[in-house]
Amino acid sequence: MNTRSSLVLLSLLAACAPADKVDAMEQRLATLEEEVKTLKSAPARPGAAATAGDPAAEAAADVLLKEIASLAREGKYDEAKAKLATLKADHGTTQTYKKARRLEQELEIIGKAAPASWEIEKWYQGQDTVKLDGSGTTLVVFWEEWCPHCKREVPELIKTYDALKPQGLQVVGLTKITKSSTEEKVMSFLSENKVNYPMAKETGALSEHFGVSGIPAAAVVKDGKIVWRGHPASLSEDQLKSWL
Numbered sequence: 001m002n003t004r005s006s007l008v009l010l011s012l013l014a015a016c017a018p019a020d021k022v023d024a025m026e027q028r029l030a031t032l033e034e035e036v037k038t039l040k041s042a043p044a045r046p047g048a049a050a051t052a053g054d055p056a057a058e059a060a061a062d063v064l065l066k067e068i069a070s071l072a073r074e075g076k077y078d079e080a081k082a083k084l085a086t087l088k089a090d091h092g093t094t095q096t097y098k099k100a101r102r103l104e105q106e107l108e109i110i111g112k113a114a115p116a117s118w119e120i121e122k123w124y125q126g127q128d129t130v131k132l133d134g135s136g137t138t139l140v141v142f143w144e145e146w147c148p149h150c151k152r153e154v155p156e157l158i159k160t161y162d163a164l165k166p167q168g169l170q171v172v173g174l175t176k177i178t179k180s181s182t183e184e185k186v187m188s189f190l191s192e193n194k195v196n197y198p199m200a201k202e203t204g205a206l207s208e209h210f211g212v213s214g215i216p217a218a219a220v221v222k223d224g225k226i227v228w229r230g231h232p233a234s235l236s237e238d239q240l241k242s243w244l
Contacts, residue, residue, distance in 0.1 A: 001203070003051075013107045016107065023048040024096060028124075030201035035090065037118040039141065054094070057091055057094050057227035058094050058095060058096055060090075061087060061090075061091035061094045061097060062096050064083060064086065064087045064091070064096075064199075065096055065097075065099070065100050065103075067083055067085045068080050068084055068087065068100065068103065068214055069103065070228075071083065071172075072103065072106075072107065073230075073234070074130070075239070076108050076115060077107060077111070080107055081107050084100065084103070084104050084107060084222070085109075087100060088104075091099075101216070102162045102213065105175075105211050106211065106229040106230050107229075108211065109210060109211045109219065109226055109229040110226055110227065110228065110229055111225065111226065111227075112209075112225070112226045113224060113225055113226075114134055114224050114225060114226060115205075115209050117166065117204060118132045118206065119202060119203045119205045119206060120200045120201070120202060121185075121200075121201045121202060121203050122200060123198070123199075123200045123201075124183075124186060124187060124190060124200060124201070125190065125195075125199050126172075126197060126198025126200075127198065127200070129198060130170050130172055130174070130198040131170070133220075134223065135221065135223060136168055136170060136222075136223070137168060137169055137170065137220065137221070137222045137223075137240070137243045137244050138159075138169075138171070138172060138174070138220070138221045138222075139160070139169060139170070139171045139218060139219075139220055139235075139240065140172050140174060140206075140210065140218060140219045140220075140221060141153070141157060141171065141172070141173045141174065141214045141216065141217075141218045141232055142174050142175075142207055142210070142215050142216065142217040142218070143173055143174070143175055143183055143215055143216050144175055144176070144177075144178055144179065144215055145175065145181040145182075145186050145189050146178075146179050146180050146181050147215050149215070149216055150215055150216040151189075151193075152192055152234045153216050153233060154195060155196060156191070156194075156232075156233070157171060157197065157232065158194070158195060158196060158197070160237060161196065161197045162196070163237065164237070164240055164241065164244065167241070167244045168244050169240060169244060170198075171197035171198070172197065172198050172199075172200065173195070173197060173198065173199040174200055174201075174202045174207075175199070175200075175201055176201065176202060176203075176204055176207065177201055183201075186199075186201075186205070188242045210229065216231065216232050216233075217231065217232075218230065218231065218232040218235060218236070220239075220240070220243060222243045227243060
């Protein structure tokens with residue numbers, strides 16, 4: 001029961017209550033009246049206006065999210081993180097903020113140290129050509145054989161690897177063999193599509209370390225530190241060159 005309903009009920013009860021209970025009811029009425037005044041005069045809590053479905057709040061949050069995405073693309077991660085904190089504080093209940101959660105998770109990974117131990121369960125190819133000792137620049141791609149979006153990225157990854165391998169870029173594909181996939185299907189896909197970069201099965205620990213919640217996903221590790229995290233299609237060759 002809300003405060004207003006309580007006031008009405010107590011007023012009705014007081015009208016027919018015994019005399020010895022009237023004083024107690026009147027005191028309770030006075031207390032409830034003060035609560036109503038307090039609620040009416042209390043300032044709105046931060047972000048209260050940013051309610052899901054509020055067009056003005058959603059529009060403001062959307063503008064902020066676009067600014068954050070732009071900063072992230074430009075590599076201005078500290079600025080992007082600061083604006084994300086503002087988005088969360090001021091518009092944390094909006095649908096726009098919910099859409100920003102993956103970007104927020106990706107930005108949180110940037111600056112994190114690379115795994116101290118790369119938990120590779122099995123190499124399918126390229127084990128002898130890749131070094132995961134923390135030196136150089138490595139593009140790590142998380143994918144699954146059953147994922148059509150993952151498959152669509154493979155030809156571009158092959159081109160990137162061919163173009164930048166002479167400059168020192170390493171590319172490593174990682175799968176967990178989930179859902180309908182099998183090792184046989186993975187090997188067949190690698191052969192049919194002439195995938196030439198190293199490919200391995202991981203335990204799931206690497207997906208967790210890199211904050212992977214959806215695929216395809218990618219990260220760039222430079223000299224032992226994660227310097228980029230996102231969808232492989234959003235990573236340009238020029239960006240990769242800047243880390244080589």
